[in-house]
Amino acid sequence: MAPTLHNRVRELRQARNWTQEDLAARTGVSRQSINSIERDRYIPSLPLALTFARVFACPVEQIFTLEAHSQPDPEAQPADNQPEPNP
Secondary structure, eight states: OEEEEEEOOOHHHTTTTTOOOHHHHHHSHEEEHHHHHHHSSOOOHHHHHHHHHHHHHHHHGTTEEOOOOOOOOTOOOEEEOOOOOOO
């Protein structure tokens, strides 16, 4: 399963009392793009993520976080099926 990207764009925008239109003008994208990013419907490109970091004056890691999904190890054996050690 692919990792999930979460963002704080809406939170950071609202803390500055900016509208989506204001942020769109500052980042050079449409208001609809800002809306889609805030609703986790669109994952911004790396250049756009770096633009957000510049506009919000904080590291990109404070805006976007990646939630890794753990995948089961196909070679791992359940604890009750562990082979007994040889004496």
